[in-house]
Amino acid sequence: MRGVGVLEFGGPEQLQIVDLPEVHAGAGEVRVRVHAATVNPTDTGLRTGSRAVSMAQIEPPYIPGMDAAGVIDEVGPGTVTSLAVGDLVMAMVIPGGSHGAYRESIVLAADSVVRAPEGVSHAEASTLPMNGLTARQSLDQLSLQPGKTLAVTGAAGCYGGYVVQLAKADGLRVIADASSADEQLVRDLGADVVVPRGNDIADQIRKVAPSGVDGLADGAVQAELAVGAVRDGGGFASVRGWDGTGERGIIFYRTMVRDYDHRSDLLDGLRQQAEAGAITLRVLATYRAEDVAQAHIRLEAGGTRGRCVILF
Ligand SMILES: NC(=O)c1ccc[n+]([C@@H]2O[C@H](COP(=O)([O-])OP(=O)(O)OC[C@H]3O[C@@H](n4cnc5c(N)ncnc54)[C@H](OP(=O)(O)O)[C@@H]3O)[C@@H](O)[C@H]2O)c1
16 A cells, blocks of 8 residues: 655655554544645655654654545444445545555544545545544634634644634634735635734734733744734734743633544534535645655645645
8 A cells, every 4th residue: 555755864856655454443443545735834844854853763754644534444343333335535644654654544532533625525525534623622712702803823834724714603803914915815715804923913803803802722833033923911822832921911722733633523514614615725736646745745835725635
């Protein structure tokens, strides 16, 4: 069975097709014939070895990939699940060694897998689990009541876009950043107010929310540059583990989507929101497994809108 991974950490050229042993679902598990896997910033980090320390005891190949969509082709003995062989599904994958989504076949805990949204392609379905759950987690951490104001940086990105849409569905007022080229995109996602992106983001947000926003989801990882937009005692959600400055009673949250592994209840909620049209699934381009390096190069160049997806 084919996968795409690295034997040695490094540049995109290190990505190669690898032959992996057949896997089978055990108790509490299902096996998914993967047809689509997204390429996310975390995958390039795995490829370059930024997490090499945590993988020191694990033999290569190291297979990246945190989103999979495909078809269930095996249900483990005694597994209690509403899913059946032949169902179109999607899942978040927590990579470890050769267990990443860039592979033709993967065994997952049944409670990490849900049906894919009706009527969408495998590629579209694969864009939802990891970033959708991350956006959901940031909003759950900030825990803002309807009518409160949320600011989103990196709103044109995958995480930021889902935050904007989920926040609107939660009844929040959303102030989002965008370049002039992305302004319409971010408006179409539902932002109430769009401000220019940049290093003066805190001032730009304060211009439209003079007392500061109740919460901020920092998809652009602007940290110190963005925190000034938050009101005294508000909340700040960091996707890169920034613990903040401790200033003005602001509560800093570390959004870590791994904490939402096995949350098929939440992922199924996202499925329903996608089916209802509240969430837009954005595919930028699809790639053959042989061409994954090109997808990594494209993501690392910046400016991608929508996700690059590998098809198996
Ligand atoms: N902790 C977790 O569990 C978790 C889970 C998912 C994602 N993440 C992290 O969340 C971040 C966003 O991920 P993503 O997939 O949404 O990435 P993405 O699709 O590339 O979106 C990032 C957005 O931020 C913009 N941006 C980057 N630097 C900026 C700056 N200095 N000023 C203004 N805008 C800037 C990007 O614009 P350009 O494309 O023009 O640069 C893009 O629109 C990444 O750091 C990712 O690793 C963390």
